[in-house]
Amino acid sequence: MKSSRIDEVGRWSSEELLLRAAWFYYKDELTQDEIAKRLSLSRASVGRLLDRARRVGLVSIQLDTEYLNAFELSAELRRVFRLTEALVVPDHDKEPADHHAINARVGLGGAQFLSTHLRPGGSLGVGWGETVSRVIAGTNFGTVGPVHMVTLTGGVDGYLPTIVSFKGETANADQATTAAVIPAPIHASSPELAAALRQEPTIQQVLKHACEVDQAVVGVGTPTLDATIAQLGYMNADDVRILAEHKIVGDILGQFFDANGVVADLPLHDRRIGIELADLKQIPKVVGVAGGMHKAEAILGALRGGYLDVLVTNEIAAIRLLELEAT
Amino acid sequence: MKSSRIDEVGRWSSEELLLRAAWFYYKDELTQDEIAKRLSLSRASVGRLLDRARRVGLVSIQLDTEYLNAFELSAELRRVFRLTEALVVPDHDKEPADHHAINARVGLGGAQFLSTHLRPGGSLGVGWGETVSRVIAGTNFGTVGPVHMVTLTGGVDGYLPTIVSFKGETANADQATTAAVIPAPIHASSPELAAALRQEPTIQQVLKHACEVDQAVVGVGTPTLDATIAQLGYMNADDVRILAEHKIVGDILGQFFDANGVVADLPLHDRRIGIELADLKQIPKVVGVAGGMHKAEAILGALRGGYLDVLVTNEIAAIRLLELEAT
DNA sequence: ATTCAGGCTGGGCATATGTCAAGCACCTGA
């Protein structure tokens, strides 16, 4: 038994073993038992191998874009808001789920979108927020080929560690897929500090790249205390009050806008580090990822402002958006 | 029970239902039981839905290109034969499997390659043969976006019906993905007829397009009676004898070449309808798909002739190729 | 050399999945 394992398995590296197991299972549709026999290990080990293969992203499951677009709500969103594409992830429960769960689900939708629409060798601007971070975490860059990622704002210290950390996860992806990160928070503690940071050559350079990416993925935030941006301390109750006075409905990349998507003139913006929404508009394909009933008004503002070319959202938000726009 | 099914499920089209089930299962990782509950149908039905979703290609499973390339044999093939890429599909059994099984497996590999390397809006030349037909059948064009396919030779009446038939399978794929087919067999019954067919404007036009595709997928055949081309009656025992006299090792698109990949001057070629191997060389990325011990010499000839930029083969053939080249 | 921690392995059980035969509703043609 042991000798046979050395003969059979021993000469393969751990990665080759993973690959073999995954191929046998997902392509040849062998059962775990059969794989175990052929590889001379226990079925449990094969199960563990497959588990690992899924975790590291060796295997990825995608749904057909055609079908996704055939979803009725998707077609309506495209028509009503003149979007290039719209992806609506179906909800299962009627009752409102918690924000994090929604973000995770919609993030998966964003990942699905990127996985099928990213072009190798292209550049991808990465926005800020929990949902975006979910998107990046869920996207399998290995299947899509080398991509150059650039952050569109500061805020690496918040929700974006996945970008940096993912490089080590896959075997040698770092050769291919690169990431340029703005080394600053999204909001500095004072306007002066923000201005100083914006002058930094390293930051300036990334900002310049950020304006030139061919695709970008951004979240849409709400002007409330439970928003991630507030939870992380970039915004306090006073700020929220001011936002309410200005009739702000939401933000993208930390820039707040009203129901028509017009960016307001706010003190908060002076402390911000990142590209402007005007710059964002110049990016050929901007993918907005946001879901949940509570974000409907914010998303609507973003759509009216024309910042998004593609929207990834969930069912309930899509329905609400169409209701709001119909009235 | 019945009324609830009408309420819940009745208003969704069959396709939306399919999509929902697939999303819940593959993205949200719900169990079939949970999906059944939420969709108000039986678990068995959900199972059937998922089965259908897989069959029509709504869901597709891909392996990470990085890992595939990390496979040791793949790296060696690339190095030794100076290929852009090489995909080696692992074998499970030592004993030689039957040709059809090998073609199916390697074809799946080709499909995996195309799925991750096709570019939407691009054009794909499609060669002739059982393996190529497997590749096309296994490739999910829905996930990759619109592709324009062109046949590189005649022979639709033989092994290529999948190209035509697949259009009806997916919902509205025909809008996006197109296919131009040379309406002729790969070998006409006489040189005169072949010449006449080659003059046909419709055929000429497709041939012209065929030379201009940016990618192509072709098989590699052997000069033997059990080859598909012979089985379908395009070649008889006499032809095979002549091929042997000319020291032919294999063919691509019905053009036969020797161990160095040099195309021989054969009467058989006068009856052929399709682009020349010289034209094939001009295509930026030519993917060769062929596997099995018995095809090693043929593949080696093709590689020496420099016709292929990418090779998809199986393990045993890869090992044999490297052995042959080493001596 | 010894001991301990950590990680991996294989067995066994609970759960999830694939599949079959029987039954039911709906459609069709007489």
Add this chain to the structure above:
DNA sequence: TCAGGTGCTTGACATATGCCCAGCCTGAAT
């Protein structure tokens, strides 16, 4: 209207998978 057929549902069963636990090996610290 009714008999027969078609296709879908259901429940039950066989199989496959996920998961936990105890045992083993390995490597490091003492």
